Amino acid sequence: xxxxxxxxxxxxxxxxxxxxxxxxxxxxxxxxxxxxxxxxxxxxxxxxxxxxxxxxxxxxxxxxxxxxxxxxxxxxxxxxxxxxxxxxxxxxxxxxxxxxxxxxxxxxxxxxxxxxxxxxxxxxxxxxxxxxxxxxxxxxxxxxxxxxxx
Amino acid sequence: xxxxxxxxxxxxxxxxxxxxxxxxxxxxxxxxxxxxxxxxxxxxxxxxxxxxxxxxxxxxxxxxxxxxxxxxxxxxxxxxxxxxxxxxxxxxxxxxxxxxxxxxxxxxxxxxxxxxxxxxxxxxxxxxxxxxxxxxxxxxxxxxxxxxxxxxxxxxxxxxxxxxxxxxxxxxxxxxxxxxxxxxxxxxxxxxxxxxxxxxxxxxxxxxxxxxxxxxxxxxxxxxxxxxxxxxxxxxxxxxxxxxxxxxxxxxxxxxxxxxxxxxxxxxxxxxxxxxxxxxxxxxxxxxxxxxxxxxxxxxxxxxxxxxxxxxxxxxxxxxxxxxxxxxxxxxxxxxxxxxxxxxxxxxxxxxxxxxxxxxxxxxxxxxxxxxxxxxxxxxxxxxxxxxxxxxxxxxxxxxxxxxxxxxxxxxxxxxxxxxxxxxxxxxxxxxxxxxxxxxxxxxxxxxxxxxxxxxxxxxxxxxxxxxxxxxxxxxxxxxxxxxxxxxxxxxxxxxxxxxxxxxxxxxxxxxxxxxxxxxxxxxxxxxxxxxxxxxxxxxxxxxxxxxxxxxxxxxxxxxxxxxxxxxxxxxxxxxxxxxxxxxxxxxxxxxxxxxxxxxxxxxxxxxxxxxxxxxxxxxxxxxxxxxxxxxxxxxxxxxxxxxxxxxxxxxxxxxxxxxxxxxxxxxxxxxxxxxxxxxxxxxxxxxxxxxxxxxxxxxxxxxxxxxxxxxxxxxxxxxxxxxxxxxxxxxxxxxxxxxxxxxxxxxxxxxxxxxxxxxxxxxxxxxxxxxxxxxxxxxxxxxx
Numbered sequence: 001x002x003x004x005x006x007x008x009x010x011x012x013x014x015x016x017x018x019x020x021x022x023x024x025x026x027x028x029x030x031x032x033x034x035x036x037x038x039x040x041x042x043x044x045x046x047x048x049x050x051x052x053x054x055x056x057x058x059x060x061x062x063x064x065x066x067x068x069x070x071x072x073x074x075x076x077x078x079x080x081x082x083x084x085x086x087x088x089x090x091x092x093x094x095x096x097x098x099x100x101x102x103x104x105x106x107x108x109x110x111x112x113x114x115x116x117x118x119x120x121x122x123x124x125x126x127x128x129x130x131x132x133x134x135x136x137x138x139x140x141x142x143x144x145x146x147x148x149x150x
Numbered sequence: 151x152x153x154x155x156x157x158x159x160x161x162x163x164x165x166x167x168x169x170x171x172x173x174x175x176x177x178x179x180x181x182x183x184x185x186x187x188x189x190x191x192x193x194x195x196x197x198x199x200x201x202x203x204x205x206x207x208x209x210x211x212x213x214x215x216x217x218x219x220x221x222x223x224x225x226x227x228x229x230x231x232x233x234x235x236x237x238x239x240x241x242x243x244x245x246x247x248x249x250x251x252x253x254x255x256x257x258x259x260x261x262x263x264x265x266x267x268x269x270x271x272x273x274x275x276x277x278x279x280x281x282x283x284x285x286x287x288x289x290x291x292x293x294x295x296x297x298x299x300x301x302x303x304x305x306x307x308x309x310x311x312x313x314x315x316x317x318x319x320x321x322x323x324x325x326x327x328x329x330x331x332x333x334x335x336x337x338x339x340x341x342x343x344x345x346x347x348x349x350x351x352x353x354x355x356x357x358x359x360x361x362x363x364x365x366x367x368x369x370x371x372x373x374x375x376x377x378x379x380x381x382x383x384x385x386x387x388x389x390x391x392x393x394x395x396x397x398x399x400x401x402x403x404x405x406x407x408x409x410x411x412x413x414x415x416x417x418x419x420x421x422x423x424x425x426x427x428x429x430x431x432x433x434x435x436x437x438x439x440x441x442x443x444x445x446x447x448x449x450x451x452x453x454x455x456x457x458x459x460x461x462x463x464x465x466x467x468x469x470x471x472x473x474x475x476x477x478x479x480x481x482x483x484x485x486x487x488x489x490x491x492x493x494x495x496x497x498x499x500x501x502x503x504x505x506x507x508x509x510x511x512x513x514x515x516x517x518x519x520x521x522x523x524x525x526x527x528x529x530x531x532x533x534x535x536x537x538x539x540x541x542x543x544x545x546x547x548x549x550x551x552x553x554x555x556x557x558x559x560x561x562x563x564x565x566x567x568x569x570x571x572x573x574x575x576x577x578x579x580x581x582x583x584x585x586x587x588x589x590x591x592x593x594x595x596x597x598x599x600x601x602x603x604x605x606x607x608x609x610x611x612x613x614x615x616x617x618x619x620x621x622x623x624x625x626x627x628x629x630x631x632x633x634x635x636x637x638x639x640x641x642x643x644x645x646x647x648x649x650x651x652x653x654x655x656x657x658x659x660x661x662x663x664x665x666x667x668x669x670x671x672x673x674x675x676x677x678x679x680x681x682x683x684x685x686x687x688x689x690x691x692x693x694x695x696x697x698x699x700x701x702x703x704x705x706x707x708x709x710x711x712x713x714x715x716x717x718x719x720x721x722x723x724x725x726x727x728x729x730x731x732x733x734x735x736x737x738x739x740x741x742x743x744x745x746x747x748x749x750x751x752x753x754x755x756x757x758x759x760x761x762x763x764x765x766x767x768x769x770x771x772x773x774x775x776x777x778x779x780x781x782x783x784x785x786x787x788x789x790x791x792x793x794x795x796x797x798x799x800x801x802x803x804x805x806x807x808x809x810x811x812x813x814x815x816x817x818x819x820x821x822x823x824x825x826x827x828x829x830x831x832x833x834x835x836x837x838x839x840x841x842x843x844x845x846x847x848x849x850x851x852x853x854x855x856x857x858x859x860x861x862x863x864x865x866x867x868x869x870x871x872x873x874x875x876x877x878x879x880x881x882x883x884x885x886x887x888x889x890x891x892x893x894x895x896x897x898x899x900x901x902x903x904x905x906x907x908x909x910x911x912x913x914x915x916x917x918x919x920x921x922x923x924x925x926x927x928x929x930x931x932x933x934x935x
Contacts, residue, residue: 001845001846001847001849002845002846002847086202087202088203088287113847114847114849115202115203115204115287115847115848115849116202116203116259116849117202119845119847119849119851120259120260120440120849120850120851120853121853121854123845123849123851123857124857
């Protein structure tokens with residue numbers, strides 16, 4: 001099952017502050033909703049355990065997350081892979097940063113491939129649920145980055 | 151069609167009477183005995199671990215955690231089955247083999263990977279959750295159109311390293327192509343009959359009971375073909391057939407789904423043999439929908455040529471078939487595409503050709519005859535959609551096009567260009583009756599008025615011909631076993647009796663109709679004839695009930711066995727009436743001395759004499775008959791659907807549906823009507839609601855009844871039914887079979903009606919199921935353009 005999402009956040013910080021925030025695995029991990037546990041491996045990698053509740057598929061997913069900062073400092077990619085409960089997910093997210101001085105635009109996209117029980121048993125509701133997770137993640141980035149900069 | 155129970159004729163019910171179903175008293179009172187009602191002492195329970203992924207190598211199966219759960223006794227894998235030679239078993243027709251439990255890799259999502267044996271159902275379920283299977287995922291093959299060229303192989307185990315299974319064709323290719331090319335008018339449309347599922351309300355299950363003392367394996371199982379299953383079990387296990395006892399108790403619907411052999415049966419038998427305990431396995435709904443035999447999944451390119459005035463010149467149908475991971479389609483050995491050659495339908499095509507290519511994909515295997523003779527529903531859908539598309543291209547009324555091209559009554563027996571010899575029919579009369587009864591002209595007038603107001607009303611016709619009753623032994627077998635069927639009749643001294651057949655009712659009402667056939671032949675009371683099926687130790691050998699074969703084959707065997715009983719009874723009657731045998735004749739359900747109407751004796755009296763005063767005749771009154779039909783039978787019908795489509799929502803309302811069926815001689819009109827109601831409801835569900843769809847990653851998207859929808863009385867339209875009667879000339883009682891006609895004929899009527907409604911928008915085809923969203927999207931697309 002292939003899914004695609006996109007969105008936009010206007011973050012009330014400078015681009016440099018936002019870049020620093022999304023380059024920090026710990027900061028990003030804390031923005032993931034329903035996070036149970038996060039273990040930072042190095043500057044660009046962390047492992048996360050998140051609670052999942054989609055239709056009849058309920059339990060925990062173990063995910064490996066890799067940050068891929070682009071050298072121009074304008075784009076951050078993020079690869080997420082893992083799963084649980086007889087399901088796997090491969091998600092590629094990307095965020096483009098546009099500098100407006102005191103604020104920064106964050107335009108994000110996400111594509112995911114879901115396999116296993118979660119796709120079969122929760123196919124009807126998974127799109128909305130996954131969109132909620134990714135939208136909440138970037139909304140949290142906006143809120144926490146702004147809060148950290150205040 | 152009358153459904154009121156008529157008063158008994160001549161003091162008894164006989165054939166043609168709407169006798170109430172004898173079995174219903176048991177079911178209504180909750181006294182039916184299904185597989186899950188069977189509880190044996192010291193019984194254990196089996197549950198199955200399924201694959202999460204459609205295509206993956208199994209890198210590890212860890213049983214440890216499961217075996218620590220209280221009550222869990224064993225976890226069976228393919229390695230264990232390999233030890234007893236049961237890792238693989240042959241598929242239905244024997245051309246392929248299938249894994250019982252996944253061997254090395256999984257080939258479709260939900261495939262059986264391991265089986266857990268435990269002391270309770272709950273412990274077995276807990277054990278399933280605790281078995282850890284590690285996978286290395288592989289690219290799935292999902293699309294049959296690319297399967298042939300895909301680099302990924304579904305089946306490395308096969309000698310031929312391709313996903314292409316076979317090519318099949320029948321007819322005259324060159325002549326057909328030339329005739330179509332030379333035709334004034336041509337249509338060429340791709341129609342898809344989606345993957346659907348029989349979804350019987352009772353899923354599959356069994357209780358396997360190995361008696362270590364006698365060495366007898368008793369299998370209580372949801373089987374539509376108990377004898378065939380006994381033979382298969384013997385062949386694959388090496389257990390002598392006399393040591394295998396298959397009992398198929400009451401079955402809550404089959405529709406073809408309970409013909410194949412499934413992993414649960416095999417694992418339960420093995421577990422019982424090893425443990426010496428009875429083992430019960432009952433499927434969940436998800437297991438039934440995702441692993442057991444699906445139906446259809448044919449993509450068909452339909453080409454028809456015709457003259458300007460609407461006379462057909464040629465038919466060509468090219469099919470891509472998605473068979474899933476194993477070639478487990480339920481078709482007779484010599485017919486890999488079943489009876490798909492019936493795709494010329496009710497029409498007199500001068501020439502025709504059809505070909506089919508079948509492919510492996512990473513989907514559940516199947517291709518069962520879901521409430522139809524083998525692949526007849528697909529064929530019927532192709533030709534009936536094609537005839538409507540042709541009418542559209544010609545600018546003719548679809549009823550007129552059909553009338554113009556029907557096989558005429560005087561052409562029967564009619565040799566079709568694809569090899570069948572139709573037995574009897576009068577298609578013009580049946581369609582005319584339907585047109586008159588539905589008020590076709592008035593409906594077309596109403597439609598024109600509505601179209602003028604911008605409203606979408608459609609009228610859909612389907613005038614299908616089935617081919618059922620497999621079958622004549624010269625052509626039809628399953629793994630070499632000829633597809634005859636059998637009956638045994640024993641009349642007791644008091645005139646009651648027991649009737650046994652090689653068939654197995656799953657709701658068809660055999661306990662009633664079989665008794666009526668015998669009662670009619672012998673002049674006995676059907677209420678006093680006990681019908682038994684489904685026990686291989688007592689019933690004569692038969693190939694079971696599926697593909698509309700029971701009445702055409704076993705029904706004939708019953709009539710012939712009864713006639714043997716009657717002939718023996720005539721000898722006893724001659725003795726009792728002290729008359730020469732040649733002077734004893736059967737008149738008005740009694741034996742009578744020729745020319746002496748007052749000198750008669752009833753069958754009941756002869757039954758008593760058979761045990762008390764048989765004279766020079768062998769005592770007793772019984773007979774057995776194995777019937778090998780000389781030909782198939784060809785039920786047909788004319789169905790008309792009337793629909794209104796809401797332009798703004800895409801919702802279709804089936805306002806009327808009329809089914810005129812011709813199944814030859816009717817045994818019990820009330821049961822026929824019930825069969826038609828049930829089949830139409832299933833056809834309605836297929837047309838508007840149901841599809842087993844897979845996404846591009848091979849995930850099964852309809853694994854339960856919240857996704858795979860079953861219509862209730864709220865959704866189902868009101869059904870109008872009627873009949874014509876053209877008996878089969880070669881069947882002993884002229885019957886043709888009817889249970890599957892409505893499922894065969896109705897999907898095209900529904901779709902033709904919706905397409906007729908949408909035709910002002912230029913919409914020619916939408917593939918089933920015609921959900922609101924699909925219809926709405928098509929309307930949006932058409933109106934945007």
